[in-house]
Amino acid sequence: MAAKKKSEEIIPTIKDIPNLYNILSEEERSYLLDNHTTLAYKKNDIIYRESDKPTGLLCLGSGKVKIFKEGVGRREQIVRMASAPDFIGYRALFAEDLHIAAAEVIEPCTIFHIPRTVIYKLMQTNPALSMTFMKSMAKELGFARYRTVTLTQKHIRGRLAESLCVLKEVYGYEEDGQTLSVYLSREDLANFSNMTTSNAIRTLTTFVNEKVLAVNGRVIKILDEDTLEKISRLG
Amino acid sequence: MAAKKKSEEIIPTIKDIPNLYNILSEEERSYLLDNHTTLAYKKNDIIYRESDKPTGLLCLGSGKVKIFKEGVGRREQIVRMASAPDFIGYRALFAEDLHIAAAEVIEPCTIFHIPRTVIYKLMQTNPALSMTFMKSMAKELGFARYRTVTLTQKHIRGRLAESLCVLKEVYGYEEDGQTLSVYLSREDLANFSNMTTSNAIRTLTTFVNEKVLAVNGRVIKILDEDTLEKISRLG
DNA sequence: GTAAAACAGTGTTATATAACACAAATTTAA
DNA sequence: TTAAATTTGTGTTATATAACACTGTTTTAC
Numbered sequence: 001m002a003a004k005k006k007s008e009e010i011i012p013t014i015k016d017i018p019n020l021y022n023i024l025s026e027e028e029r030s031y032l033l034d035n036h037t038t039l040a041y042k043k044n045d046i047i048y049r050e051s052d053k054p055t056g057l058l059c060l061g062s063g064k065v066k067i068f069k070e071g072v073g074r075r076e077q078i079v080r081m082a083s084a085p086d087f088i089g090y091r092a093l094f095a096e097d098l099h100i101a102a103a104e105v106i107e108p109c110t111i112f113h114i115p116r117t118v119i120y121k122l123m124q125t126n127p128a129l130s131m132t133f134m135k136s137m138a139k140e141l142g143f144a145r146y147r148t149v150t151l152t153q154k155h156i157r158g159r160l161a162e163s164l165c166v167l168k169e170v171y172g173y174e175e176d177g178q179t180l181s182v183y184l185s186r187e188d189l190a191n192f193s194n195m196t197t198s199n200a201i202r203t204l205t206t207f208v209n210e211k212v213l214a215v216n217g218r219v220i221k222i223l224d225e226d227t228l229e230k231i232s233r234l235g
Numbered sequence: 236m237a238a239k240k241k242s243e244e245i246i247p248t249i250k251d252i253p254n255l256y257n258i259l260s261e262e263e264r265s266y267l268l269d270n271h272t273t274l275a276y277k278k279n280d281i282i283y284r285e286s287d288k289p290t291g292l293l294c295l296g297s298g299k300v301k302i303f304k305e306g307v308g309r310r311e312q313i314v315r316m317a318s319a320p321d322f323i324g325y326r327a328l329f330a331e332d333l334h335i336a337a338a339e340v341i342e343p344c345t346i347f348h349i350p351r352t353v354i355y356k357l358m359q360t361n362p363a364l365s366m367t368f369m370k371s372m373a374k375e376l377g378f379a380r381y382r383t384v385t386l387t388q389k390h391i392r393g394r395l396a397e398s399l400c401v402l403k404e405v406y407g408y409e410e411d412g413q414t415l416s417v418y419l420s421r422e423d424l425a426n427f428s429n430m431t432t433s434n435a436i437r438t439l440t441t442f443v444n445e446k447v448l449a450v451n452g453r454v455i456k457i458l459d460e461d462t463l464e465k466i467s468r469l470g
Numbered sequence: 471g472t473a474a475a476a477c478a479g480t481g482t483t484a485t486a487t488a489a490c491a492c493a494a495a496t497t498t499a500a
Numbered sequence: 501t502t503a504a505a506t507t508t509g510t511g512t513t514a515t516a517t518a519a520c521a522c523t524g525t526t527t528t529a530c
Contacts, residue, residue, distance in 0.1 A: 095373030130365035138330030144379040
């Protein structure tokens with residue numbers, strides 16, 4: 001959080017995407033290194049919007065991103081929280097569709113852009129690369145299925161508890177082993193959990209009263225992970 | 236529907252899965268023909284269950300299948316309705332996961348089973364095959380995202396209207412150009428639309444009163460497709 | 471450094487939909 | 501071919517959660 005820390009941060013390179021770089025041959029690696037661009041985004045930047053056409057593969061080298069769809073009456077539904085190293089926006093690329101969700105920066109990002117033709121060429125010669133994307137997408141589809149059920153069937157407490165558990169999985173804790181390593185508005189928390197902002201606030205308060213969480217502004221500490229998971233499971 | 240018709244039906248072969256067969260070389264085709272099995276399932280058969288381990292790729296050659304997850308308090312959520320020729324159960328295969336949903340036969344099926352090693356071997360030599368599965372899965376993920384939003388945000392009328400539109404897309408009409416070519420219980424309709432059976436029945440009745448549908452038992456005619464789509468869109 | 475905007479928090483009310491309970495009709499099985 | 505089970509249909513009640521309306525507090529921008 002300290003401003004000083006930021007200036008010391010080392011900028012990642014595409015070599016830091018192991019799922020991508022590690023499986024390439026020497027020749028493929030140099031082809032990739034010569035044929036990608038590195039982009040820097042700051043907080044609140046939009047990386048792509050709903051109905052944009054994908055131009056290539058995006059790899060999140062550092063930073064945090066939320067992926068969301070606009071629903072009924074502008075109400076937004078966050079469908080995924082991405083962390084580095086992750087692929088983003090590749091569903092639309094491989095489906096040969098337009099984007100069906102938007103991506104917005106939550107914490108400053110380094111993103112590698114690999115043009116469609118480049119990544120397709122690599123996939124032609126390297127079957128393992130296709131398998132990587134396939135596996136990644138299959139995991140996401142599994143998660144999407146799981147969430148469809150829980151967001152429609154669990155009660156408010158269960159939905160919020162589950163979202164917090166997911167955030168813990170994706171971003172982990174700070175050094176203290178308790179503080180969630182994301183800094184989200186109540187509204188984002190609500191949009192990730194399919195509820196109104198008021199209800200997210202209220203439910204957060206009950207979790208604090210029950211000593212499951214400690215909350216200080218947007219800083220959330222998970223005091224009792226087991227109970228949180230239990231609340232999530234029982235809906 | 237006539238019993239006689241059934242006995243005349245020709246049994247499909249794996250050549251009838253164009254997304255798979257058409258993109259293979261002669262050599263690959265004969266390898267595939269020698270290394271798959273054809274299975275027949277009847278109504279209400281379970282093809283696989285939640286937490287089963289996938290053993291290979293399943294291709295639906297004929298028939299109709301529902302894919303569902305069990306949610307809170309045994310309540311089932313239908314996440315997909317499959318029609319021939321479709322791949323089924325391949326998400327778990329490629330994610331190297333257990334199945335996270337179950338598949339049940341709605342109308343008698345012919346299914347081709349291609350062992351994991353066989354399909355992986357083909358994917359090693361044929362990059363286009365990987366792309367086929369990738370595209371298929373990307374489309375499904377898009378659909379899943381879309382549904383998450385509508386099932387959580389649309390009202391009951393919009394959800395049921397949307398489900399009927401989806402069924403029309405997937406299974407189409409009978410020869411009369413109006414009758415939905417699936418025969419589902421009210422409960423299945425409800426489980427596909429995230430509502431109780433009573434509410435599915437009631438809402439169906441209001442659609443009949445509004446002359447959008449005509450219903451005779453489980454036979455549903457869509458009288459006014461435009462209005463149905465409008466109801467679906469407006470939520 | 472101040473004004474404006476966005477966000478957090480809380481109480482109250484309204485409402486969509488689940489839950490329940492039962493009757494009638496249809497299908498299944500013995 | 502009769503009984504049992506399942507499915508369909510309808511009315512009533514209960515309740516979870518959205519919607520609304522404010523106030524106080526941060527953050528942002530000029």
